[in-house]
Amino acid sequence: MRSTIFVRGAAAFRGDAKGLRPAIxxxxxxxxxxxxxxxxAQVVGEIGERFGADLAHVPVVHGSEHGEIAVTVDLLHAALSPDGEVSPTRFHNSVHNTPIGYVSIACGNRAGHTTVAAGADTCAMAFLEAAARLSAGRGEVLVVVADEPVPPPLPRRGPAEVTxxxxxxxxxxxxxxSRLEIVEGPAEGALPECAATAAYDLAGAAxxxxxxxxxxxxxxxxxxxxRDTTYFARLIFD
Amino acid sequence: MGFLPVAARSAVSALGATQAAMHAALFEGKRHLSPPPFDVPERTVCGVVSGDVLAPLRGALAAFDCRQARLAVAAAESLQTAVRAAIRRHGADRVALVVGSSTGGVRATERALGEAGPDGPLPPWFDYDRMHAMGATVEVLRRLLGVRGPAMVVSTACSSSGKALATAKRLVDAGLADAAVAGGVDSLCVLTVRGFSALGVLDEAPCRPFAADRGGINLGEAAAFLVLDPKADAPWALLGCGESSDAHHMSAPDPEGHGAAAAMRAALEDAGLGPEAVGHVNAHGTATIQNDAAESAAICEVLGPDVPVLSTKGWTGHTLGAAGALEAVIALCCLDAGRVPASLGADPLDPSIPCAVTRGETVLERPVAISNSFAFGGSNVSVILGRVP
Incomplete structure (x- = not known):
C-alpha cells in the first residue's frame, strides 16, 4: 500500500498544556x-495563522489513541461512587472527539470532522483517512494527532507529556x-513510544x-x- | 462516488442476534427494554443484549474477553463466510476494517475500578490495552476475521458507526482498500447511564421518540457490521454517506437542524440521488425534546413532509456509537420487508413535528433508505442504503 499527499504546513506542541491560551x-x-x-486548539490555530488554512471550512481528521482519558478516569471515579456527582460538562467532555468538537465550535467549522483511534497505528490511520478524503484530487485536509499521559491507576501509556x-x-x-508518501512495509528500526510522538517527530521533520x-x-x-509490517512516511522535498 | 454492495450483514441488540429475530421484533412492535445490567442510582430501562449470545471469548481471543469484545465477536462471527470470500477475491491486506465505538471497553475499567476500591491495585484480570483501549476493539476483530487492510476505530460519540460506514466507503472509493468490514459496537456502562442522567435527558420509562410527551432517551448496547464488497452479488448497497458538523454546542443540537440537513444533502450528493428517491428515513430520533424537534425540521426541509420517518430507539434504546451501524442493518431489514413498522412509542405524536412519523405499518414505495446519526461535538452523519443500481 502506498499513497501520496502533500504537506503544506506542520505545527507541534509538547509540554504542560494547562496554561495554554490558544488564540482560536x-x-x-x-x-x-x-x-x-x-x-x-493550539496547534490547529498555529496552522491557521502561519499557513493560511481556512479553519472555518477545512475538514479535520483527528487521531487519538486514548482520547480524553484524564477526564474519563475522573468521571469514572465519580460515577462509581454511590454519592459521586457526575458533571454533565465533564461527561460531554469525555468523548473521544471532544477536542475537535470544541475546535469546530470555536472556528464555526461545519465541514465534517472525524476522530480515529487504532492503537499503535493511530497516526497512520489518521493520515490514511486524510489521503482518502484528498483522493478526489482537490482541497485541503487538516490532520491533528494528540494524546495525553494515561493517568493512574491505569497503566502508563501515551506520551510522557501532552503532545x-x-x-x-x-x-x-x-x-x-513537501511530498509525503505513506507506505506500509516490513517493520524496521525503533518505533516511537506512541502515536502522538510519531506525529510530533514527523511534524519536526516537515x-x-x-x-x-x-x-x-x-x-x-x-x-x-x-508485527510483520508497519506504516511509515517518506518526506520528499522536490 | 461509487456504491458498495452489502455482501452480508449482522447485528446483536435488544432485538436479538439474528435477522429473523430483528424482523419479528420490529413488526410485532413489542418492547424489549429492561433495567440496566448493573447497579446505578438512576431508574431507567435499557436495550440489553441477552447474556446467552455473549459467550466468553476463547483461544487467541481470550485475552480480550470483556463485554465490548463479546458483543463485537457475537455480531461479527456470522460474517466469516462473506469476509473469507472478500479475502479470497481481493487479498487480506486489501480488506479494511472500520469500527465505530464511543465506549470502547470502558465497562471493563468500571468493573476493575469497582473491584479495586478507592486506592487498591487493579485486579490481575484487567488489561487496559486489550479491554479499555479503542485499539482493542479493532484488534480482536482483526484476529477473528483475518483481515489485514487499514483498520481503525472511528470515535465521534453517537455518530461513530455511521461515520465508520462513511470512512469505509471513502477508503474503497479512494482505492486504499478493495472491500471493507464496517460497523460499530458499544456496551452499556455506568458512565453513560449516569452521564446522560446528569445531562437531564434520561427517561425513566420506555422512550417515546417524536411523541408529544416524550421524556428523553433510554440507553442500549449493540454490535452491527456490514461486509461491503464491490464484487459481491447482493441486492442492497451502501449508496452514499454525508457528514457535517453543527459548530453549535458540545451536547445540544443546532435547534435549526442546519447540520442535520447538511449531512442528509451531502449523502444524497454522494449517492447521486435526489430527495424524491428516498423511500423512508431511519431517524436519529432519540426522544429528547431538542433532537426530535431539530431533526424533524431538517428532514422536512431536505426530503419534504411526506416521506415515512421511523425511529427505532423505542425497540433498542440509543446504542450510542453502535447506533449508525445497527440502524443501517435495521433499515436493510425494512427494505427486505418492503415496509416499515409504526414508530414505537410515537403515539400521541407531537403536533409540532412536521414530518410523517409512521403511525402504522407503511408500505415502502421506493427501495432507498436514509439513516441519520448525530453526536456530541455536533458531529453528524447520514448514510443511504438501497437497491443496487
Missing part, C-alpha cells in the same frame, strides 16, 4: 476545556509543500524541510505478537 478558543469555551483539548501535532495536507503541490523517513506506527501494545 474564546475564554468562555476555553474555561471548559481539558489540557488535551487546549493543545489541539499534539497538526498537518495541513493537500492533494496537489503548492508553494513550499518543519526542518529535510528529507526523512519517519515511522507512522508506534510500538505495538500487543508486543507478544511481533
Amino acid at each position: 478558543l474564546p475564554p468562555m469555551l476555553r474555561r471548559r476545556t481539558s489540557p488535551l483539548t487546549r493543545a489541539v 499534539a501535532a497538526a498537518f495541513l495536507l493537500a492533494a496537489a503541490p503548492a508553494g513550499e509543500s 518543519r526542518r524541510a529535510a528529507p526523512a523517513a519517519c515511522p507512522l506506527s508506534a510500538r505495538d501494545p500487543f508486543a507478544v505478537d511481533a
Whole structure:
C-alpha cells in the first residue's frame, strides 16, 4: 500500500498544556476545556495563522489513541461512587472527539470532522483517512494527532507529556509543500513510544524541510505478537 | 462516488442476534427494554443484549474477553463466510476494517475500578490495552476475521458507526482498500447511564421518540457490521454517506437542524440521488425534546413532509456509537420487508413535528433508505442504503 499527499504546513506542541491560551478558543469555551483539548486548539490555530488554512471550512481528521482519558478516569471515579456527582460538562467532555468538537465550535467549522483511534497505528490511520478524503484530487485536509499521559491507576501509556501535532495536507503541490508518501512495509528500526510522538517527530521533520523517513506506527501494545509490517512516511522535498 | 454492495450483514441488540429475530421484533412492535445490567442510582430501562449470545471469548481471543469484545465477536462471527470470500477475491491486506465505538471497553475499567476500591491495585484480570483501549476493539476483530487492510476505530460519540460506514466507503472509493468490514459496537456502562442522567435527558420509562410527551432517551448496547464488497452479488448497497458538523454546542443540537440537513444533502450528493428517491428515513430520533424537534425540521426541509420517518430507539434504546451501524442493518431489514413498522412509542405524536412519523405499518414505495446519526461535538452523519443500481 502506498499513497501520496502533500504537506503544506506542520505545527507541534509538547509540554504542560494547562496554561495554554490558544488564540482560536474564546475564554468562555476555553474555561471548559481539558489540557488535551487546549493543545489541539493550539496547534490547529498555529496552522491557521502561519499557513493560511481556512479553519472555518477545512475538514479535520483527528487521531487519538486514548482520547480524553484524564477526564474519563475522573468521571469514572465519580460515577462509581454511590454519592459521586457526575458533571454533565465533564461527561460531554469525555468523548473521544471532544477536542475537535470544541475546535469546530470555536472556528464555526461545519465541514465534517472525524476522530480515529487504532492503537499503535493511530497516526497512520489518521493520515490514511486524510489521503482518502484528498483522493478526489482537490482541497485541503487538516490532520491533528494528540494524546495525553494515561493517568493512574491505569497503566502508563501515551506520551510522557501532552503532545499534539497538526498537518495541513493537500492533494496537489503548492508553494513550499513537501511530498509525503505513506507506505506500509516490513517493520524496521525503533518505533516511537506512541502515536502522538510519531506525529510530533514527523511534524519536526516537515518543519526542518529535510528529507526523512519517519515511522507512522508506534510500538505495538500487543508486543507478544511481533508485527510483520508497519506504516511509515517518506518526506520528499522536490 | 461509487456504491458498495452489502455482501452480508449482522447485528446483536435488544432485538436479538439474528435477522429473523430483528424482523419479528420490529413488526410485532413489542418492547424489549429492561433495567440496566448493573447497579446505578438512576431508574431507567435499557436495550440489553441477552447474556446467552455473549459467550466468553476463547483461544487467541481470550485475552480480550470483556463485554465490548463479546458483543463485537457475537455480531461479527456470522460474517466469516462473506469476509473469507472478500479475502479470497481481493487479498487480506486489501480488506479494511472500520469500527465505530464511543465506549470502547470502558465497562471493563468500571468493573476493575469497582473491584479495586478507592486506592487498591487493579485486579490481575484487567488489561487496559486489550479491554479499555479503542485499539482493542479493532484488534480482536482483526484476529477473528483475518483481515489485514487499514483498520481503525472511528470515535465521534453517537455518530461513530455511521461515520465508520462513511470512512469505509471513502477508503474503497479512494482505492486504499478493495472491500471493507464496517460497523460499530458499544456496551452499556455506568458512565453513560449516569452521564446522560446528569445531562437531564434520561427517561425513566420506555422512550417515546417524536411523541408529544416524550421524556428523553433510554440507553442500549449493540454490535452491527456490514461486509461491503464491490464484487459481491447482493441486492442492497451502501449508496452514499454525508457528514457535517453543527459548530453549535458540545451536547445540544443546532435547534435549526442546519447540520442535520447538511449531512442528509451531502449523502444524497454522494449517492447521486435526489430527495424524491428516498423511500423512508431511519431517524436519529432519540426522544429528547431538542433532537426530535431539530431533526424533524431538517428532514422536512431536505426530503419534504411526506416521506415515512421511523425511529427505532423505542425497540433498542440509543446504542450510542453502535447506533449508525445497527440502524443501517435495521433499515436493510425494512427494505427486505418492503415496509416499515409504526414508530414505537410515537403515539400521541407531537403536533409540532412536521414530518410523517409512521403511525402504522407503511408500505415502502421506493427501495432507498436514509439513516441519520448525530453526536456530541455536533458531529453528524447520514448514510443511504438501497437497491443496487
